Amino acid sequence: MKREQKLFLAKFVAALVIFYAILASRPVDEKVVLPFTTFLVRISTSLLKLAGEPVMSSGTMISSAAFSVDVKNGCNGVEAMLLLVSAMLAFPAPARPRFAGILAGVAIIQAVNLFRIASLFWLGVHHRDVFEVFHAAVWQTLLILLSVAIFLLWSTRLARPRPADAR
Amino acid sequence: LPGLDLRTLARAAAGFALGLALWWGATPQYNRLLAGAAEPVVRFLERPAATRLYAEGREIVIDRSDFPSDSARPGLPADDLTFNVGLFVALAATVRGLARDRGVGRLFVALTLLFVTHAAAVVVNVEFLYAMQLGPWSEAHYGTAARNFWGTAAHFYRVVGIHAVALLLWWALVRDSREEGAPKPEPRGRKRK
Numbered sequence: 001m002k003r004e005q006k007l008f009l010a011k012f013v014a015a016l017v018i019f020y021a022i023l024a025s026r027p028v029d030e031k032v033v034l035p036f037t038t039f040l041v042r043i044s045t046s047l048l049k050l051a052g053e054p055v056m057s058s059g060t061m062i063s064s065a066a067f068s069v070d071v072k073n074g075c076n077g078v079e080a081m082l083l084l085v086s087a088m089l090a091f092p093a094p095a096r097p098r099f100a101g102i103l104a105g106v107a108i109i110q111a112v113n114l115f116r117i118a119s120l121f122w123l124g125v126h127h128r129d130v131f132e133v134f135h136a137a138v139w140q141t142l143l144i145l146l147s148v149a150i151f152l153l154w155s156t157r158l159a160r161p162r163p164a165d166a167r
Numbered sequence: 168l169p170g171l172d173l174r175t176l177a178r179a180a181a182g183f184a185l186g187l188a189l190w191w192g193a194t195p196q197y198n199r200l201l202a203g204a205a206e207p208v209v210r211f212l213e214r215p216a217a218t219r220l221y222a223e224g225r226e227i228v229i230d231r232s233d234f235p236s237d238s239a240r241p242g243l244p245a246d247d248l249t250f251n252v253g254l255f256v257a258l259a260a261t262v263r264g265l266a267r268d269r270g271v272g273r274l275f276v277a278l279t280l281l282f283v284t285h286a287a288a289v290v291v292n293v294e295f296l297y298a299m300q301l302g303p304w305s306e307a308h309y310g311t312a313a314r315n316f317w318g319t320a321a322h323f324y325r326v327v328g329i330h331a332v333a334l335l336l337w338w339a340l341v342r343d344s345r346e347e348g349a350p351k352p353e354p355r356g357r358k359r360k
Contacts, residue, residue, distance in 0.1 A: 001339065001343075009335065009338065009339065013331070013335070016327055016331055020323055020326065020327050024319070024322060024323075024326070073326055074325065074326060078326075079326050079327050079330060080330075082326075082327055083327065083330055083331065083334070132246075133191065136244075136246050136247060136250055137187060137190065137191075137246065137250040137253055138187065138253075140250065140330075141183065141187075141250065141251075141253045141254045141257070142183075144254055144330045144333075144334075145179065145183065145254065145257055145258075148258065148334065149171060149176070152171045153171050156171060
């Protein structure tokens with residue numbers, strides 16, 4: 001492994017640990033993560049209503065007569081955001097594309113995560129037999145793969161020499 | 168960095184499907200291996216050594232010789248600790264030529280390390296259960312520092328560690344196995360003497 005790669009890995013792990021420590025602290029969890037999760041739940045509930053599901057939300061709970069879920073850490077997309085942001089901060093890049101990449105990446109992850117929450121609830125109502133495997137493994141992995149794909153696209157684009165550089 | 172094209176995405180999707188099927192199908196047997204590997208470590212960490220771990224379906228059941236014989240045995244949902252197999256196989260599938268030369272050896276090392284992290288996750292989660300979830304027994308046997316340590320370790324693994332392990336093993340061991348194993352191309356424009 002080259003020196004730059006080792007440096008990237010070290011920075012990535014350090015950023016991950018620092019962000020985790022911040023997010024796991026009680027004040028941040030109560031004042032930021034929980035309200036954010038509640039916000040996601042409200043939008044997901046609206047999406048489900050649009051799809052014709054008779055649902056209501058209360059805090060981080062989505063419920064109907066047939067099924068209810070409590071959206072917790074691990075289901076709010078924060079872990080995928082954490083990995084993506086850590087990787088983008090660890091990668092050598094100018095400030096502007098880095099900031100733009102983080103903003104766009106986080107937006108894409110959360111857009112997909114809204115669909116994930118809504119689809120999991122729908123599976124819980126209509127296909128309870130496969131709910132657990134989709135909840136525990138499929139969606140979590142897909143979201144992480146999405147953040148890896150976003151990072152690879154972003155970093156490849158940055159690494160590609162621009163026409164002006166080639167002169 | 169590896170590029171991202173349609174072929175790579177298709178390989179990742181196929182790898183994910185394969186990894187998921189393997190993980191889902193092999194979990195009951197795999198849990199037996201995990202319980203066997205984690206049990207000696209848990210017993211090493213306690214005085215007296217009283218823990219026995221065994222697999223039951225998709226769970227790893229925790230038994231202790233000092234538990235009342237008529238009380239229910241707690242179980243760890245091992246799926247939550249091992250599902251990163253799907254992520255790892257999906258990422259490994261994007262590496263072309265992995266089945267050749269050094270790639271197989273690196274893949275074997277990475278899978279062995281993945282198993283070690285799974286066994287460590289079982290140990291951490293058993294200790295977390297002992298330290299935090301058994302009421303007065305937990306408070307009597309674990310101090311504040313120990314409770315914080317096991318609680319943080321278990322939470323870190325479940326939130327980011329499980330994904331980070333798969334990513335790091337792929338990045339550090341599997342990703343560039345082809346480039347390093349392949350012969351270097353000759354410089355263009357020069358003839359061999």
